[in-house]
Amino acid sequence: MAEPGNNEARLAGTSGEADTRSAQLTQRLAVVKHRIEAATAAAGRTDAPRLIVVTKFHPADDVRRLSALGITDVGENRDQEAAAKAAELAGMDLRWHFIGQLQSNKAKSVAKYASSVQSIDRLQLVDALAKAIAREQDATGRNDLDCFIQVSLDDDAGAHRGGAAPEAVGELAERIESAAGLRLSGLMAVAPLGADPEEAFARLAGISEALRGDHPDATGISAGMSQDLEAAVKFGATHLRIGSDILGSRPAVG
Numbered sequence: 200m201a202e203p204g205n206n207e208a209r210l211a212g213t214s215g216e217a218d219t220r221s222a223q224l225t226q227r228l229a230v231v232k233h234r235i236e237a238a239t240a241a242a243g244r245t246d247a248p249r250l251i252v253v254t255k256f257h258p259a260d261d262v263r264r265l266s267a268l269g270i271t272d273v274g275e276n277r278d279q280e281a282a283a284k285a286a287e288l289a290g291m292d293l294r295w296h297f298i299g300q301l302q303s304n305k306a307k308s309v310a311k312y313a314s315s316v317q318s319i320d321r322l323q324l325v326d327a328l329a330k331a332i333a334r335e336q337d338a339t340g341r342n343d344l345d346c347f348i349q350v351s352l353d354d355d356a357g358a359h360r361g362g363a364a365p366e367a368v369g370e371l372a373e374r375i376e377s378a379a380g381l382r383l384s385g386l387m388a389v390a391p392l393g394a395d396p397e398e399a400f401a402r403l404a405g406i407s408e409a410l411r412g413d414h415p416d417a418t419g420i421s422a423g424m425s426q427d428l429e430a431a432v433k434f435g436a437t438h439l440r441i442g443s444d445i446l447g448s449r450p451a452v453g
């Protein structure tokens with residue numbers, strides 16, 4: 200994608216770096232929204248999937264810029280980074296979605312800012328989140344936590360990108376439903392590397408259908424990233440998690 204140059208900065212009225220970045224985010228966001236609209240129309244869907252912009256590794260200032268562009272849902276995958284950004288941007292109209300591997304001892308921190316946790320993959324984490332949310336609700340009256348069970352779509356355990364085995368979804372769902380401050384939203388998945396995303400998301404749609412048989416309200420399907428959002432929309436994604444196609448490539452992890 201073309202980098203916006205000085206023209207945009209001048210058009211914005213100043214030559215500041217911040218204005219160039221806002222122009223870049225505006226342009227990339229428009230392209231992604233257009234892709235989502237086209238995919239939604241192609242799938243014959245009338246329900247628009249919700250866009251979660253994944254801001255991991257990018258500064259709080261970028262979240263501010265996105266908020267000014269109308270974005271309300273942001274995704275993060277590391278507690279330390281997410282907690283700092285959420286604290287810095289407290290008071291803004293933002294929902295924080297936790298989408299990364301989560302250690303149980305971070306549940307207490309995540310309960311302070313997260314609107315959803317999309318990476319629930321084991322019973323112990325459900326218990327830790329239930330306890331942390333109960334405490335937080337006593338202290339602040341916060342909302343129930345939206346919970347997505349992350350399901351692994353890998354056949355090959357060696358290529359694992361996280362998530363519970365499909366066979367474990369039922370028990371995890373029961374545990375979430377039985378916890379007072381947790382709301383079972385649905386499923387989350389990442390398409391396996393090197394596999395056909397349509398095949399993966401078709402499989403996810405089947406697992407979701409089975410889950411909804413027992414839990415009719417658990418309609419959420421969080422699937423689709425920059426590379427495969429069209430396939431995800433085609434197979435019923437209700438939430439898309441888009442990072443690099445909006446924010447650009449992430450700096451290498453140090």
Ligand SMILES: *Cc1c(COP(=O)(O)O)cnc(C)c1O
Pocket residue numbers: 253255276298299389423424425426440441442443444
């Ligand atoms: C980073 C991340 C994304 C966003 O991926 P992009 O390819 O940058 O769009 C989505 N989901 C999860 C779980 C992630 O870790």
